[in-house]
Amino acid sequence: MKVAKFGGSSVASATQFRKVAHIINSDVERRIIVVSAPGKRFKDDIKITDILIQLAQAVMAGKTCDEIVQAVVKRYAEIAKELELPADEFLAELKNDLHRKMNEYRDNPSRLLDAIKASGEDHNARLMALYLQEIGLEASYVSPREAGIVVTDEPGNAQILPESYEKLYHLRNRRGVLVIPGFFGYSPEGNIVTFPRGGSDITGSIVAAGVKADVYENFTDVDSIYCVNPSIVENPRQLREITYREMRELSYSGFSVFHDEALEPVYKAGIPVCVKNTNNPAAPGTWIVAKRNHLDEPIAGIASDTGFCSINISKYLMNREIGFGRKLLQILEDEGISYEHAPSGIDNMSVILRANQLKEGKEQRILARIQAELKVDEVHIEHGLALIMVVGEGMERAVGMAAKATTALAQANINLEMINQGSSEVSMMFGVKEEAVVDAVRALYQAYFQEAVVGNEV
Amino acid sequence: MKVAKFGGSSVASATQFRKVAHIINSDVERRIIVVSAPGKRFKDDIKITDILIQLAQAVMAGKTCDEIVQAVVKRYAEIAKELELPADEFLAELKNDLHRKMNEYRDNPSRLLDAIKASGEDHNARLMALYLQEIGLEASYVSPREAGIVVTDEPGNAQILPESYEKLYHLRNRRGVLVIPGFFGYSPEGNIVTFPRGGSDITGSIVAAGVKADVYENFTDVDSIYCVNPSIVENPRQLREITYREMRELSYSGFSVFHDEALEPVYKAGIPVCVKNTNNPAAPGTWIVAKRNHLDEPIAGIASDTGFCSINISKYLMNREIGFGRKLLQILEDEGISYEHAPSGIDNMSVILRANQLKEGKEQRILARIQAELKVDEVHIEHGLALIMVVGEGMERAVGMAAKATTALAQANINLEMINQGSSEVSMMFGVKEEAVVDAVRALYQAYFQEAVVGNEV
Structure with missing residues (x-):
């Protein structure tokens, strides 16, 4: 039924x-x-x-x-x-x-x-x-x-x-x-x-x-889910099939088709979802499934969202200090802040979060607490960040996925504020300035969907 | 004096x-x-x-x-x-x-x-x-x-x-x-x-x-600090100048020339260091300074180290759970584990650490605690990871730095387990399987130092 x-x-x-x-x-x-x-x-x-x-x-x-x-x-x-x-x-x-x-x-x-x-x-x-x-x-x-x-x-x-x-x-x-x-x-x-x-x-x-x-x-x-926001790329490719994980990663940042919490019950029950058009029911629509049959196309879609900021912290010999990261995240938790990512270097750590959480002096209070409690050398906040997710189940097995993305962005003269690849098996995340996000998404679409062999297409 | x-x-x-x-x-x-x-x-x-x-x-x-x-x-x-x-x-x-x-x-x-x-x-x-x-x-x-x-x-x-x-x-x-x-x-x-x-x-x-x-x-x-480990690349380029930050990031992973703790007092006092050869004092040596005069070469060096492992965790709707990352790091801190990086995706988080800390059943205990206390969907550990750092003060300003690295690695047919860029202004980090690290470092050296215009060279 x-x-x-x-x-x-x-x-x-x-x-x-x-x-x-x-x-x-x-x-x-x-x-x-x-x-x-x-x-x-x-x-x-x-x-x-x-x-x-x-x-x-x-x-x-x-x-x-x-x-x-x-x-x-x-x-x-x-x-x-x-x-x-x-x-x-x-x-x-x-x-x-x-x-x-x-x-x-x-x-x-x-x-x-x-x-x-x-x-x-x-x-x-x-x-x-x-x-x-x-x-x-x-x-x-x-x-x-x-x-x-x-x-x-x-x-x-x-x-x-x-x-x-x-x-x-x-x-x-x-x-x-x-x-x-x-x-x-x-x-x-x-x-x-x-x-x-x-x-x-x-x-x-x-x-x-x-x-x-x-x-x-x-x-x-709509006839189907598109592989990229149609307000950024005109007539983008339609997706025939996408996995729950891909949908989840895409819906995180700008894919409004299907909200996370709506996907959870069917995901857990393993029930496939078919997104169809009431006005054109003959169109095959997009299937959201546990496992894709068509893996010839490693990338399923590109999503993007704006309104992020990054708290950037540096402290000499930070990585020798057991508990530094935990204490930093504790301060954010105390302040009721939910963070997106916390990449760290040797003497640096960044925390990326949605900027709308930093109202009413919270920004100053958090920066002051980090300075006072963690005795950092420097802490500052960078506003106006956009995150772009390139999502696909085939990504992990394919050599050169990151090269394709970074080359496309470099050719479009876009400076990368952040790359986060490897924590998720099905996505790569790029941070760019908000004003560059449209160009960046277009460049990535071009690289993955217009230069590639036609595969996962209706 | x-x-x-x-x-x-x-x-x-x-x-x-x-x-x-x-x-x-x-x-x-x-x-x-x-x-x-x-x-x-x-x-x-x-x-x-x-x-x-x-x-x-x-x-x-x-x-x-x-x-x-x-x-x-x-x-x-x-x-x-x-x-x-x-x-x-x-x-x-x-x-x-x-x-x-x-x-x-x-x-x-x-x-x-x-x-x-x-x-x-x-x-x-x-x-x-x-x-x-x-x-x-x-x-x-x-x-x-x-x-x-x-x-x-x-x-x-x-x-x-x-x-x-x-x-x-x-x-x-x-x-x-x-x-x-x-x-x-x-x-x-x-x-x-x-x-x-x-x-x-x-x-x-x-x-x-x-x-x-x-x-x-x-x-x-030695006449100077080399831009890469000479046991991996034959006769590598000599560095004329390098900043404290660059030295610190390089010495983290395999550059044994100058240990972190040795650099700290002069770094804090702002005193330049000159590394010279007793057997050839006429050679100019390598200067370690606060600010490089020669920034025509954005990359200073490439370092690598093996013996890392990654604890990979996935949990549906993880990023909605305030405090998840902090609790995970708390478990590691309780167990006396110092971690290197903790990149996170939407429903995934990885913790990269030196594997030699996981002796005597500690690995099993940590995995069991993560499973029991954080109620994750999946947790497993991946051994045999190498980290490669590409380090340079000019990196932040130059478009295409990441593209150059990822393209070189793709051409050498090396699969990237992890990319971490953006938390540090002066480095990019790549994770590869240990068996691929020599090829990876050589490919990066080739891309940054042999195809580039001669610049920061003795």
């Missing part, structure tokens, strides 16, 4: 609902459907989720909310009307549900926000089930509570509890198509709690792992 | 004594001389220091020592005789001194070893002073106690105490040539304590820093 998740743009309008129904209809294995809330229909459209956030904020601010509630109801009503659904009861219940939550959580902002946001997915799943029934499918809405999605009780940051998987497995015994809203679960105390970033993807992944699906299909609005 | 230190081979025989005298005579600025014990005169010769170690061991074992004492006396007697010195008194005092120490420290092995070893340098300094006087120089032997070399009381591992420098400064006021034995100082309690590796170099460096010399001359038996 397959679990198919449809993202916001895939369920944004009646037209999209029809495409989804067609996709479900065309494969009897698609028995469990996870849906997002209606997303954008056009570039400047507003997502239902964003309207719902406005609603929650209005409640908290004690403002009148009728107009916002109307805007929410209108979006669903339009879809229902165009699909010619008998939706009066559905729309009345939607309105009641919003008002009920607005009252119940009026004095509890974080609960209110979670409950109101979650209703976007919840009612869309109900509407989808209604539509599928209307066109003659045996379909039913299944709430996350009924499905067994039990999560920790931390608003906006739900983590799945292990007992969920056993409960979810029983969904296999249900007849027909099951439609489950994404993005939230219920805590053991019975509260609605939303997942962090990538919410509906997480639901889909958890459900796929729970029911031991053969495939987790993730329907979105 | 100059402080000139003469190594073991420079003071091994009467012929060498004459060369030293000639060198001292040829420059009035050479006012303080530091001497080693007589070293090897030919390939299979034995150093005085090694005979003295045998002597100490014989005393500890309760064996008869007369023959060994005779062997020591004979070496000095031969030098004295060939130099036509009236040395009866000197030789009698040498013999008395050895017997006095053998008796005094009979029941204290580490003190005995230090005292006996130190007498090699001590009596050579006395003999050198005698010879310089004999040829008409105003010269005097100055003991480390008289000079003011006060050290910590740890046998075989003396560390200079800061009050020494002020005392040493007064040597500037003494007339004539002062001859000081290298390798040892006196603890505040009055014990003879020897320095760790590079002993006489340390004395020379401390004295140069104390008297605020203009130059610290280090006389040895």
Whole structure:
């Protein structure tokens, strides 16, 4: 059986609902459907989720909310009307549900926000089930509570509890198509709690792992995952296949297709993921798998991200001092700083971290502590760093991978602030100044994907 | 003024004594001389220091020592005789001194070893002073106690105490040539304590820093420092100039010319070092300086060392876990392990360390602790690693340095286990399998020194 998740743009309008129904209809294995809330229909459209956030904020601010509630109801009503659904009861219940939550959580902002946001997915799943029934499918809405999605009780940051998987497995015994809203679960105390970033993807992944699906299909609005950010390289190569590890390393820095936490349940259960396009379901999409069949292309992709900084420390005879690195990392931990990498030389050590953690004097305090507690010769911070990851399962076996990258960067006249290769078997990391990152990624793309023999290509 | 230190081979025989005298005579600025014990005169010769170690061991074992004492006396007697010195008194005092120490420290092995070893340098300094006087120089032997070399009381591992420098400064006021034995100082309690590796170099460096010399001359038996180990590359390029930082990074891995601890006092005092050849004093030698004048050659040298291993750890979502790296380093610190580098990827971290630290089940214990305490997905250890350092002050400013190295290694078909660039401004580090290290160093030498424009060359 397959679990198919449809993202916001895939369920944004009646037209999209029809495409989804067609996709479900065309494969009897698609028995469990996870849906997002209606997303954008056009570039400047507003997502239902964003309207719902406005609603929650209005409640908290004690403002009148009728107009916002109307805007929410209108979006669903339009879809229902165009699909010619008998939706009066559905729309009345939607309105009641919003008002009920607005009252119940009026004095509890974080609960209110979670409950109101979650209703976007919840009612869309109900509407989808209604539509599928209307066109003659045996379909039913299944709430996350009924499905067994039990999560920790931390608003906006739900983590799945292990007992969920056993409960979810029983969904296999249900007849027909099951439609489950994404993005939230219920805590053991019975509260609605939303997942962090990538919410509906997480639901889909958890459900796929729970029911031991053969495939987790993730329907979105692109034909495939690209090997590089299409806003940096025009019409980049499409990936036919990528491994979990490759996806994880790429999603770390700028590949927003699939968030880490969404990948974990299927990765651990060994269930392949297929990323497909709702608007072009005939395209083969991109498979995320444990082991690639096509290894002729050692590099899977190139990702990049900006906003890093580097704390650079030097101290004569540093490497003789047992415990130096540990003490440095302890200072960062005390200050609540999560670091990315800590490469060291003989008398030098650098710590690379996301600069947005250094607010409100924290930078000065950390530098002062390093100076005072570690008695270093010099410490300074370098801002404006970008990290580039070149990722591929074939990298470890291929001689000359690093040479190709560094030569391409040198030819593009890009100075390398950092190279980190060898700690991961599937990636190399390069640090460059932020202003050089676009040129650097283009140079690497050129070297790995345009000069290479055509291999892992659709 | 100059402080000139003469190594073991420079003071091994009467012929060498004459060369030293000639060198001292040829420059009035050479006012303080530091001497080693007589070293090897030919390939299979034995150093005085090694005979003295045998002597100490014989005393500890309760064996008869007369023959060994005779062997020591004979070496000095031969030098004295060939130099036509009236040395009866000197030789009698040498013999008395050895017997006095053998008796005094009979029941204290580490003190005995230090005292006996130190007498090699001590009596050579006395003999050198005698010879310089004999040829008409105003010269005097100055003991480390008289000079003011006060050290910590740890046998075989003396560390200079800061009050020494002020005392040493007064040597500037003494007339004539002062001859000081290298390798040892006196603890505040009055014990003879020897320095760790590079002993006489340390004395020379401390004295140069104390008297605020203009130059610290280090006389040895090569014309210069080479840019790469001559046992790996035949007739490698000689270095005219190198910075303290470059020297430090090179000496870390295989450059035995100048030990770290010997460089520290002159580095901190900003005193330039000139490494010269006693057997060819006309050669310009190699200058070790704070700032190179010749930066046309960005790379100063290539060093390598074997005997490393890498603990490789992977754990899904490792980089989300605040404190992971710190906890790992804490385990190593608990086990008394000093690590070299700890590069990390997204879900991976490696720790590179010298394998000789992992004796007696420590390897298994550390792996088990990492597994149990950090709940990692996988941990394993990779033995047989070599590290190669490419070192140069010009590296940071030059685009393409890494490309040159990685391309050369790829062309030599060498797989890179690790690249670490960016933490140090003056070096890049490469990890390769031990069996590939010679080919790798040769390939790098070829790339940086044989294809490059001739620059930093004698």
